[in-house]
Amino acid sequence: MEIIVCIKRVPDTEARIRILEGSPEISLEGVKYVTSPYDEFALEAGIRLKEVHESTTVTVLTLGDDEAQENLRNALALGADQASLLRGSTTMDGLATAKVLANEIDEKKPDMVLLGVKAGDDDQQQVGPMVAALLGYKCATNVTNFKVQGSIVTCQRQIENGTEVIELAQPAVITVTKGEFEPRYPSLKGIMAAKKKPLIIKDVEVPESRLVLTGLEYPPERDGIHMVGEGLDGITELVQLLREEAKVL
Template sequence: MKILVAVKRVVDFNVKVRVKADHTGVDLANVKMSMNPFDEIAVEEAVRLKEKGVATEVVAVTCGVSQCQETLRTALAIGADRGILVETDAELQPLAVAKLLKALVDKEQPQLIILGKQAIDDDANQTGQMLAALADLPQATFASKVEIAGQQATVTREIDGGLETLSLKLPAVVTTDLRLNEPRYVTLPNIMKAKKKPLDTVKPEDLGVDVAPRLKTLKVVEPSKRSAGVIVPDVATLVQKLKNEAKVI
């Protein structure tokens, strides 16, 4: 069984994001970039399935500028077998990424596609669902447990009311949640081995996909600063402030 895993290069979650002076976007100059945390969980799950003998090959895919090769190398160091970079300087929105992944799914014919539920830069939470719709595949989002038996996948997913268990016929699309697993620490020997693993580069036009943006960002601003809290002497004062000042009751 072949597993296709999508990964994204984002601003590291430890970095304080700064908005550009002209409010056109986020300042990425001299900023540490890393793999999207949810995608790291997706790679870890794919590698674990391979280690269990369920999968025979794990293919990591990313879309973006040439520097995204670093993200792919991280996926290869975790345990993926090979990488594919769809190289483009265009602004990639969820629909464009879903179309690129759909083209790669048609080419690679994986039995399972795993993605992070969302990227921490745009928080769109759309690519996995769009891919499933475009490829006409069953999907299970926000997965906290994945089990494969033959051509059937059993996925436990997190919902507002608790947990929901779905049974999917493969091939299928799964998006990962935080509690699915804890990614392993990437060791130096595995980083060195990753440099020798195959990494192919293609262009969107090679896949016959138009990645032109459909949405236009009008303005990006930082959230307003939170005012300092106050300590109240008793419940009556708290209720009064909530009613008269905060106006929430």
Template structure:
């Protein structure tokens, strides 16, 4: 079982973000960056299926600057066998990232191509399907669990109001969400071993961006709440405000 897992470096979910002076990016100084949480599900899925098969290889790939090597080391510490950093200048948008990934992956042998369902910084949810389209392989998104048998993948997907089961021929691409694959913690042994595992760095060109960030701004401040009374006696006043001011009744 050979799996490729595409991962991304993102700000920690607990980080307090500030808009940089150019009003187009986030100030990176003092911000902790981590392996995208949805990508952790993908790494764990690849490791679980390699262990179930009894042999195989898990390769982690990331597109970004030199700092993304730290993110790949996290995947290696979890158990990935090797990693590739496709170094680009600046921040590449989704389609450009998909093109870089597809160019690297098309020359590789693999059974599964795994992604997180989305990155928490841009919420795009499209890099996985776009990469699959460029490679000409089938894809399923928002997968919570899957099984492999006889060269085919049976994937369980989250859909609004229900659950869907789809079957794909291999090789195929899956974007993973929370479900059966709870990410493991990197052990001290895994962290030490990650320092010796292969991490190849290659120069890559993302090409022209199809999407441009023009400006970032903070959300408008919320108005202070109002207390109209307490208990049942406050109901008439609340209804009057909802009807005359909020106009929701």
């Protein structure tokens, strides 16, 4: 089985995000980067398929700058076989990203494409189903667990307060969320082996974004907290405030 896992390098969740004054731009100076947490689930799912299904190859793919090689190397250390960096600028326009990835995926004609359900930075949650639509692959999103038998993929997909079980035929695009695929840590052996695995770099043209940023602002500040005393004493006051001031009861 040929598997492609798409990952994205994003600022760490803990990172302080600052708006550059007077411009719709974010300052990412000094920010630590990680592989988007959802993509880690997707990668874990891909590596586990390799462990269960013989002669399975996992290729990890990203669109990003040179720095993203670090994230690809990490993926190789975890067990992916080869990596491709599509060197180009990332964009919030999901379809622009999907077109670049789909081009590359179409050349490889994999059986499955795995992605995180969304990226941890722009939270657009678009690229997976868009890649599927562009390539005419079947697609399941928000998947917590799946199994492959022959060319059939059986997925558990999380919906509002429930789970749908969906069967789809390969080639399939699956977007993965938290569930069965808790990511592993790289082993020392894995890290050493990763250095010798192939990492290909290809320059790509990313279509111009059709989603144009016009401004950035911080979320409105709350009025500050109203502490209602310690322990049981404050409860009556709290209920009164929720009812009369906040008007939510």
